[in-house]
Amino acid sequence: MVFDLFLGALLQVKKRALHLQEVAVTNPRSDLRDIQRQCIEKLKQALAEIDGLIVETETIWRQDPSLALDLYRHLSDQVFIIERNGVFSLIHSPESDAFLTKLIQQICRDIGFPVLAPTVSQTSRTHYRFERQFNLMFVPPLESRFLLHLPDLYHELCHPLFSKEYKQLPSLQPFRTQFSNMVLDRTQALTQQMQMLDRREGPAEEMLRLNTWLASWAPDWLEEFYCDLFAVFTLGPAYAWANCYLCLKLRENPFATPSEVKVEHPPNAARMSIMLMGLRRLGFDDAADGCSALWANQVQTTGYSEDMAFGQCFPDTVLEDVVSNAFKAFEDIGLRRSEPGKHAGVALCLNQAWDSFWTDPEGFGEWETKAVTHLQKELAGAAS
Missing domain, CATH: 1.20.5 (Single alpha-helices involved in coiled-coils or other helix-helix interfaces)
Structure with a gap:
């Protein structure tokens, strides 16, 4: 039967x-x-x-x-x-997906992206995500009508660089070497901490916590950090502003650090720290100062604060190493970096969008509608 x-x-x-x-x-x-x-x-x-x-x-x-x-x-x-x-x-997928796919293709041309551009589908039930099996980027419905979250396209665009099908691609070897070195560095550092704890017969809860951090850091957290830094490296301040905007919608503690079960994404406070470090490394000091002040005020408003576990898991020295390693990886594969006063193409549009928002938040909606229409015409002309 x-x-x-x-x-x-x-x-x-x-x-x-x-x-x-x-x-x-x-x-x-x-x-x-x-x-x-x-x-x-x-x-x-x-x-x-x-x-x-x-x-x-x-x-x-x-x-x-x-x-x-x-x-x-x-x-x-x-x-x-x-x-x-x-x-x-x-x-x-709505017809407007064609616009976002053209937008991604233009971004790839702007920054010298070394692999196949993804297709975009406005069928996500949550936020942005990338599906490796189909080289498909999911975004929420109607996203083609708005600009302030489009910087997240740059984050998702980094994920294809980790796809298995490109593992042997010679042009990406420097990128993979840098990333592998960072994975090894984090693995060795946390393993040494666990060995020291074992020798002094430290508490079992601390050993479990370190095991959880090790399982989370390598490679999941590092990939997410790389993707954040890719967006900062190729787009600039607009991505950090967009992250503040996204976090405003979230209810979870931005400093929450796992102690028992691994998680795929690092806490938002660590991601924000690494973005600000990246902006300063690129020379966007004024934008980094403004974004840092906004983030501090935003966190204070929610009532959360950094605890000891967060500081132990994400020391500034480690985050700085990740920034250095990632930026070298991006430079080694020929990606075009974002520089103050030198934005062009899609990066210019998205950074202008955030500048316009901060200049006039109440009137931004009208500006945004006109900017989207202009961008659609520009991309249609580039494709013809």
């Missing part, structure tokens, strides 16, 4: 994959060609594996039912991922 359910479920997965394939191959949007190609290729591979399992299903089931179930669940998960990310974007 369980075998009948298993076989029927497997056939349903195949039927679903075939229907998804039909949706993918018939999609007419030229701006979604990269996503269409990815969906078709991944569904073709999934269908081949499903057919192989169907042929061998009775034999595998007799020998090891648990293995058969594992194979089915793996294929079901793969088809679900393709549907949830790739095909969902093909079906639900």
